[in-house]
Amino acid sequence: MNYSFDFQSVTRNFGPLLDGLVVTLQLTAAANLIGLTLGFVVALMVMSRWAVVRWPATMFVEFFRCTPALVQIVWFFYCVPMLFNVFLGSVTMGILALGMNLTAFNAEAYRASIQAVPREQIDAGIALGLNPLQRILYIVLPNAFRASVPVLLTNGIGIFQQSALVAIVAVQDLMYQGKTLATQTYRPIETFTIVALIYFAVSFPVGQLVGYLERRRAGLAG
Template sequence: MGGYTWDFSAITRNWDQLMDGLAVTLQLTGICTVIGLVGGFLVCLMAMSRLAPLRWIAVAFIELFRCTPALVQIIWIFYCVPFFFGVFFDPFLMAVLALGMNITAFNAEAYRAAIQAIPSSHEDACTALGLSPLKKTVYVILPQALLMATPVLLTNTIGLLQQTSLVAIVAIADLMYQGKTLATQTYRPIEIYTAVAFIYFAFSLPLSQVVGLWERRLRSRLA
């Protein structure tokens, strides 16, 4: 390290290319976050359903995506889905599918833990008021589940932002892919990868601070 000469011009000259990759990364993160928030709650309700077939399907989905590496999931969906099912999508959509299902499984568990923490007296009150299952879910369970699950959901979003870097292996031009390309082209991998790491850090740190703030507010509110 003592004899190494840093040259950050490789970053400044190619900043636009890195920002193009960042735009793809943020698109993936935003779309998959929405999928995970909505899909996670639906899968959670299925996993807690009294109907055994729905419950089995949801539990199998959750365990499959929680117990296998995200990288393996991405590669399998990119190469095996077209082979076995004859379904071909745009690579970006395939990445959304893979990452969306992954975060859906993790968010489903976050919702489940939050719903189980809701006092049973709240459900008794819904029954006493004659609320339908749909109204009980929308107006009572969902708001409270979101409130209590938010720290975990935000933590999952941070993990999702970082996991988007895995799509570089299937040649989607995200931040990591652009960084890898520039490292090869400029012969300055240390500077390029350091810049890429700081960009991920710059977006992850504020979210992690929000998680800590929300947890403190939640603890004080519940107290």
């Protein structure tokens, strides 16, 4: 192979990649905010005794878990304006698509954790006179959140990586800026290598944190 690597052609134009990383982090933060809050609500709906509440929530979870994230992003970007006459910016559409996807996966994490909450704690809340909403807020939610933190972090970093898909609808995230820079410099190998390293640099510490939390939880359980 006679290819001559030239990473300086990329590092000299590093500014756009940093701008793209900022957009990617904004997408990730907003999607996680949606996923962490709505995920718990959807989990409660999935576990509802009323079918009229349970079935729509279950279908929501299954739809977003069983269809590709790329299809969801494209659907939000092109179909929502046509069907509902709602015109939002591409970044907002990307946040909604990623947030709904993450909500579905977090709902399953919350559901498993809610089912693991000891019945004795709920009975204690009843004995103390807490109403159902108070029991959810002060007993179920804290316990379920602590138990599901490793999975929620894993899902969160997964959505950070999947956010690269929004480049297909012209959101100027890290992947979009990488594609643009690769075209301008004619250095796709160097450009996408650096883009991959940036994704790795953000994802790896979170992955290590997840591993630490899981080991710590296993140690406490033991």
